[in-house]
Amino acid sequence: MTDTEFVRAYDVVGADFTNAGRASTSIKETLKNMGLASTLVRRVAIASYEAEMNMVMHARRGTMTLKVTPGDVTIDVQDEGPGIADIALAMQEGYSTATPEMREMGFGAGMGLPNIKRNTDALIITSDIQRGTHLVMRVHVS
Amino acid sequence: MNTGTHTSPTTPARASTAATVATTLGEVRIAIGADIVWCPDLTAPVTGVVAADLMSDVLVDSRPGYVLVTGLANVQVIRTATIADLAGVVFARGKTIPPDVLALAREARIPVFRCQRSLFETAGRLYAVVNGRTGNADGWPPA
Numbered sequence A: 001m002t003d004t005e006f007v008r009a010y011d012v013v014g015a016d017f018t019n020a021g022r023a024s025t026s027i028k029e030t031l032k033n034m035g036l037a038s039t040l041v042r043r044v045a046i047a048s049y050e051a052e053m054n055m056v057m058h059a060r061r062g063t064m065t066l067k068v069t070p071g072d073v074t075i076d077v078q079d080e081g082p083g084i085a086d087i088a089l090a091m092q093e094g095y096s097t098a099t100p101e102m103r104e105m106g107f108g109a110g111m112g113l114p115n116i117k118r119n120t121d122a123l124i125i126t127s128d129i130q131r132g133t134h135l136v137m138r139v140h141v142s
Numbered sequence B: 001m002n003t004g005t006h007t008s009p010t011t012p013a014r015a016s017t018a019a020t021v022a023t024t025l026g027e028v029r030i031a032i033g034a035d036i037v038w039c040p041d042l043t044a045p046v047t048g049v050v051a052a053d054l055m056s057d058v059l060v061d062s063r064p065g066y067v068l069v070t071g072l073a074n075v076q077v078i079r080t081a082t083i084a085d086l087a088g089v090v091f092a093r094g095k096t097i098p099p100d101v102l103a104l105a106r107e108a109r110i111p112v113f114r115c116q117r118s119l120f121e122t123a124g125r126l127y128a129v130v131n132g133r134t135g136n137a138d139g140w141p142p143a
Helices: A022-033 A038-058 A100-104 A112-119 B025-032 B055-061 B075-083 B099-108 B119-130
Strands: A006-013 A061-068 A072-080 A122-128 A132-140 B002-007 B035-038 B048-051 B066-070 B088-091 B112-114
Touching (some): A006 A038, A038 B055, B025 B112, B048 B055, B055 B075, B066 B075, B066 B119, B075 B099
Parallel strands (some): B088 B112
Antiparallel strands (some): A122 B002
C-alpha cells in the first residue's frame, strides 16, 4: 500500500433490503485486495455492515465513505433520516426502535451500535433530530 | 445536536483466535444429515458453529470459519456469512431457500446446506461433533 490516502464513497438507499449489505461487502473486498490483515478487514466489515443496515432500516438515504491511510481505516457514515434522540440509550445492548419487518430480516435486535463500538478503535456519533445521523468509525491498521 | 464519543480499547475484547482445525463441511453435513444445496469443497475446514436467527448476534458470536445454523432464509444471511468469513450456512427446519439467496451464495462462494431437523436438534448434533474438537464449543462466549 502507498502513503496516498485512498477514498471511495458508497450510496445507500433507505428501505432497500434487497441491496442492503452490498456496500459493506464491497468495502470488505476492497480492503482485502489492499492486503490488509484479515482480522482488521473483518472488524471493519462488521462495523460497516451494522452501520449500513441501520441506514437501510431507519434512514431515507445515506453515504458511506471509506478512507484508508497507512495508519487507519475510517468509514464516515452520513444519513438523511430521523436521527437518534438519545445516543446513550441507543448504545445500550438490546435497545431498539426497529419494526417487525426489520426483525424479520434478522436485524433490529438493538445490537447495531454496540457491535460497531466493539469492532472499532474510535467511534464518534452526532445526530440531529429529523435531519440525520453522522458516524465516524475508525480502526487502527497496526 | 446530540454528540457521543466512544473509544474502544485498541485490542478488541473478542479478538478472533485461531482454532485447531478438526472438522470439515463434509463431517458437518453427515452429522446432521443435511442436503448439499451448493458446496464446491466438502473438505473445507470448520472452526466452530453458531446458531441464531438474529444476524447481529451472529456478527458478535461467530469467528472466521464457523458454520451458521439458522431458520432465517433471506439474503442477509448470506451477506452476514460473507462479512463474518463464515465457512458455510445450514438452513434448518427444511426451509425453502429463495432463488435470490442461492444466487447470492454462489456469487459470494458461501456453501449452503439444508437440513430437515429442527434448529435445536441441528445445533445439538453439531455441538456433539464440534465439542472437544475445535475447542470453541465448550462454553459461551467463545474464546
